[in-house]
Amino acid sequence: MFQTVRLKNGVTILTEDIPHVRSVVLGIWVKAGSRDESPDIAGVSHLIEHLMFKGTESRTARDIAEALDAVGGQLNAFTTKEYTCYYARVLDEHFDLALDILQDMLFHSRFDSGDIERERNVILEEIKMYEDAPDELVHDVFATTIWQGHELGRPIIGNAEVISRISREEILDYYRHHYRPQNIVVAVAGNIVHERVIEKLRPIFEPLNGEPVTRRLIRPVPRRMVTCRPKETEQVHLCVGAPGLPLDHEKVYVFQVINTILGGGISSRLFQEIREQRGLVYSIYSYHSSYHDAGLFCIYAGLSKENLPGVMELIFKEIRDIQQNGVKSEELRRAKEQIIGNLWLSLESVSTRMSRLAKSQLYLGKVLPPEEVAEKVKKVSLEDVRELAREMLNPESFAIATVGPWDDGGTLKSFLGSNSCC
Numbered sequence: 001m002f003q004t005v006r007l008k009n010g011v012t013i014l015t016e017d018i019p020h021v022r023s024v025v026l027g028i029w030v031k032a033g034s035r036d037e038s039p040d041i042a043g044v045s046h047l048i049e050h051l052m053f054k055g056t057e058s059r060t061a062r063d064i065a066e067a068l069d070a071v072g073g074q075l076n077a078f079t080t081k082e083y084t085c086y087y088a089r090v091l092d093e094h095f096d097l098a099l100d101i102l103q104d105m106l107f108h109s110r111f112d113s114g115d116i117e118r119e120r121n122v123i124l125e126e127i128k129m130y131e132d133a134p135d136e137l138v139h140d141v142f143a144t145t146i147w148q149g150h151e152l153g154r155p156i157i158g159n160a161e162v163i164s165r166i167s168r169e170e171i172l173d174y175y176r177h178h179y180r181p182q183n184i185v186v187a188v189a190g191n192i193v194h195e196r197v198i199e200k201l202r203p204i205f206e207p208l209n210g211e212p213v214t215r216r217l218i219r220p221v222p223r224r225m226v227t228c229r230p231k232e233t234e235q236v237h238l239c240v241g242a243p244g245l246p247l248d249h250e251k252v253y254v255f256q257v258i259n260t261i262l263g264g265g266i267s268s269r270l271f272q273e274i275r276e277q278r279g280l281v282y283s284i285y286s287y288h289s290s291y292h293d294a295g296l297f298c299i300y301a302g303l304s305k306e307n308l309p310g311v312m313e314l315i316f317k318e319i320r321d322i323q324q325n326g327v328k329s330e331e332l333r334r335a336k337e338q339i340i341g342n343l344w345l346s347l348e349s350v351s352t353r354m355s356r357l358a359k360s361q362l363y364l365g366k367v368l369p370p371e372e373v374a375e376k377v378k379k380v381s382l383e384d385v386r387e388l389a390r391e392m393l394n395p396e397s398f399a400i401a402t403v404g405p406w407d408d409g410g411t412l413k414s415f416l417g418s419n420s421c422c
Contacts, residue, residue: 002357002367003194010182010212011205014357014367015197016189018350024095024190025354027087028102031185031362032178034081034158035151035291036215041166043158044174046079047123051171052086053077054115056108059101061115067101068094075101079156082291083362089351092191096200103204106179116168123163130157134237135283135302137229138403142239142298145227146399150220152294180210187358190350219293224416226409227401235282235302236404240315240415242397244288244295247363252290253339253376254384255297255392259288260335261327261385262318263299267334269318270299278314280307292363297392305405312415319393326386340374 002016033045055061068075073090075098086106088098130137140155147153186205188197222243245252263270263286270284284301303311327335346352347370360367400412 004361004367005198007181007202007206009206009208009210010180010184011208012185012361013198013201013205014185014187014361015192015194016353016357017192017194018190018353021191021350022091023089023350024092024098024188024192025087025089025351026095026098026102027085027187027354027358028106029185029187029358029362030084030086030106030179031082031183031213031215032174033079033083034154034156036082036178037151037154037174039154040162041170041174042154042162043123043156044166044171045084046157047119047163047166048171048175049077049079049084049086050119050123051111051115052105052109054119055110055112056104057110058108059104064101064105067097071097073098081152081156085355085358087351087354095192095197099200099204107208111168111172111175113168116171120163120166123157124160127157127160127163130155134231134233134235134403135300138237138239138300138401139298141227141229141403142241142399142401143296145225145401146222146241146243146296147220147294148223148225150218152220152291176210178213180213181205181208182210182212184208185358185361187354187361189354189357215292217293222397223399224396225399226412226416227399228407228409228412229401229403230405230407231403233404234304236305236308236402236406238301238303238308238311238400238402239298240312240398240400241286241296241298242393242399244297244392245290246293246295247290248292249290249295251384251388252295253373254380254388255288255295256339257332257335257377257380258322258385258389258393259286259297260338261331262286262322264335265338267338270315273318274301274311274314280311280314284311290363308402308406309411312412316395316415319389319395322386322389323393326382326389329382332380332382332385336377336380339377343370343373 005013071094075088077086086102090098144153245255274284275281281301281303286299289296398416
């Protein structure tokens with residue numbers, strides 16, 4: 001059972017008691033990500049995430065690293081396009097320790113100049129490492145292609161030029177502006193008692209102050225474009241896709257079903273036809289990412305250069321087939337069962353339950369029970385799938401990106417319709 005408390009200063013606290021486990025996961029989520037950055041500080045959200053682990057007024061970086069290790073716990077963080085999360089997973093008896101460390105990191109980090117210089121170099125190495133992983137890099141190239149010039153199209157990690165020169169004062173300005181109570185959601189799941197959690201959290205979070213922050217949301221305008229990033233690799237890494245739906249859209253579960261049928265697993269159409277039946281790729285899958293005001297549907301494939309035109313034709317053949325002929329009743333049933341089964345299985349993870357509480361609050365302003373999600377999926381009809389596929393998967397709304405030994409944008413452009421551009 002989950003419960004919600006909203007403090008007077010705007011901090012939202014969510015708890016879910018799971019009495020049959022021994023662990024607790026505590027997450028502090030901040031509504032600040034790469035889409036909140038201007039181009040001259042691109043990557044600062046991710047940099048701040050790193051700096052939170054470098055020491056506070058009372059703890060060194062080593063103290064932070066050793067504290068939860070000493071009790072078998074885990075401490076980590078991640079940055080996305082729309083939020084940053086700091087979390088700890090511990091045995092229930094060590095909840096107080098996890099809370100003390102996380103709040104110390106978030107509200108008492110030193111942002112020492114020496115630490116900034118060292119972490120600046122760490123992230124520059126991380127960028128180099130990312131450039132050496134074309135199967136990951138291509139997804140950022142694709143987002144930049146379809147959302148060119150928009151914050152959602154920029155890599156979360158930032159770029160080397162900005163990271164090399166960003167100043168301590170710019171970092172602190174961003175931190176002070178975004179790390180305010182109205183932007184904070186605290187989620188706790190595990191073997192806890194709601195009242196005790198609130199009793200522990202209230203003295204820490206209630207004194208926080210700061211004026212409300214209004215996020216400036218400008219919906220990205222998709223572009224029908226092709227980007228070929230030359231790279232000396234054995235495979236071409238391909239992303240082809242179109243705009244999707246925001247998380248609060250009434251048809252988002254229909255799109256989830258379409259994604260599952262097309263490329264959401266080893267029984268999907270793309271995997272069975274292109275890998276299993278024809279052996280043209282090693283990896284092929286699709287995904288649908290949702291944000292506050294936009295979404296992104298993408299099909300990824302890793303393949304040999306000579307197979308690229310044929311694979312593109314097969315991808316669009318499967319899309320056209322769903323648009324023209326819809327899907328079979330058995331396909332729809334399997335997709336629904338797959339989505340609902342994955343949902344319930346994921347909830348056996350305490351960490352997933354914690355994340356689900358926070359994300360639902362951040363995006364929907366409320367916690368959506370899993371039973372309600374399952375019901376929405378069950379209601380998706382054959383006609384729903386066909387109509388949304390016709391509406392959203394028009395080839396003239398697609399963009400394409402490749403990383404690897406391919407530079408023939410003209411060939412790829414031919415798949416996008418006559419109004420596309422390179």
